[in-house]
Each structure stands twice: as C-alpha cells, then as structure tokens.
Amino acid sequence: MYLFNVRVYGILLNDDNEVLISDEKTLNVSFTKFPGGGLEYGEGLIDALKREFMEECQLKIEVVRHIYTTDFYEKSSFNESQILSIYYQVSAVSPITFDIKRSPFDFSSEKQQEKIEVFRFVPVELLQEAELTFKTDKAAWSTFRSLLTNTKG
Template identity: 80%
Template sequence: MYLFNVRVYGILLNDNNEVLISDEKTQNVAFTKFPGGGLEYGEGLIDALKREFLEECDLRIEVVQHIYTTDFYEKSSFNESQIISIYYQVRPLENIQFDVKVSPFDFSNEKQQEKVEVFRFVQLNQLEEDELTFKTDKMAWKVFKNIVNK
C-alpha cells in the first residue's frame, strides 16, 4: 500500500512587502519552509491551513488565492509517503504577536524539544529559492513571484 501525505502551506506577504518563512528543526534536521503542515483526516484544505496558522503562529488568517499544487512526484524526507502540497497566499486577520527572528535558524531563546520552530520575514525581492529547503516550496515560491511581479 502506498501512503499519501497531503500538506497545505500559506505564503503570507505583509504590508512591508516581506514574506513569512519558518525555520524548523526536527529529528536533528534543520529546514526552511513556508508555514503550514499536514491535513488531518476529515479536514478540508482551508480549515487545515487556518488551524496550522493558529497552532504555529497563534494567528488567524484569510486565504487570498491558490498559488500552487504539487505536480510532480515528491517522496517525504521523513518517511515513505508521497507528498502532495497545496500552497495559498494568505493574509493576517489580526496583528502579528508571535516572536519574529532576524537571523536564520535562531533557536537561541527556544526550549529544546523534539521539534523547534521559529519565524522570520524576508523581503519579497530578497528571498531566493535556494533558501527554501524543499522542492515543493521552491516551486511554489517561483509561481508566487511570477504572480506578484506581473
């Protein structure tokens, strides 16, 4: 039996033309991605994305538009499942209250747990594909930049 892992992510662009990214460390692996995560059984994509932002950022969001859905085979970096990722542009419905880091992988003030996650904003025109770890994030970023630069 082949397992599928459906994931949903949000690309949040603030009023300063900065995009929100997440630096995470889990299972001794560090990576940079867009905020979001896995779909839970019985949950729709939009509800999952809103839940993920509440859980990770304590932030209520609104979905603006669909950006990208994985259109190639991607094996999970953590197990034997096939990843299917859906990306949306989102906007905050309230002021951001969570701690925003300046430097990549700044886990200095975080309690060391199995999974550690911090957030930072990067200028839209300065975020490069290579700064994102996963191929799906890189593809979504390329599509998003084409949309906003039109």
C-alpha cells in the same frame, strides 16, 4: 504503509512586502519552509491551513488565492509517503504577536524540545528559492514571484 501525505501551506506578505518563512529543527534536521502542515482526516484544505497557522503562529488568517499545487512526484523526507502540497496566499486577520527572528535558524532563545520552529520575515525581493529546503516550496515560491511580477507589470 503510507500512501499520500497531503500538506497545505500559506504564503503571507506583511505591509512591508516581506514574506513569512519558518525555520524548523526536528530530529537534528533543520529546514526552511512556508508555514503550514499536514491535512488531518476529515478536514478541508482551508480549515487545515487556518488550524496550522493558529497552532504554529497563534495567527488568524484568510485565504487570498490559490498559488500552487504539486505537479511532480515528491517523496517525503520523513517516511515512505508521497507528498502532495497545496499553497495559498494568505493574509493576517489578527495582529502578529509571535516572536519574529532576524537570522536564519535562530533557535537561541527557544526551549530545547523534539521540534523547534521559529519565524522570520524576508523581503520578497531577497528571498531566493535556494533558501527554501523543499522542492515543493521552491516551485511554489517561483510561481508566486511570477504572479507578483505579472500583477505589477
């Protein structure tokens, strides 16, 4: 039986003020989220986030600041666990070399396998909460947009 599922995600902006998002397809379910994933036993949050970015994007990152931690009940979409998600703003410390897609769910050039993940940059001013699949990502994006607005204003 699962109890808690701790997840950690990164919100990465590029120099063009675009945010990196991930389109994924697994078990015939497609979803859009921020890059990141599950904490492994014995691992800290920052180490997990760095590992996830290396595994998913082959990208070294550093944490800029904490953005959001889940503050409501969220049941996993995949099992009976309760999701606890932590979001950080991150920056790239190595060049971006992975393939960047332009359209949502563009899996056309990907080898068909159990899990497919592709990435795209979306201008900050154009990314709407409704485009993100999970409630926690929506809450984190809302918080991040508010922080950006308060920083600029």
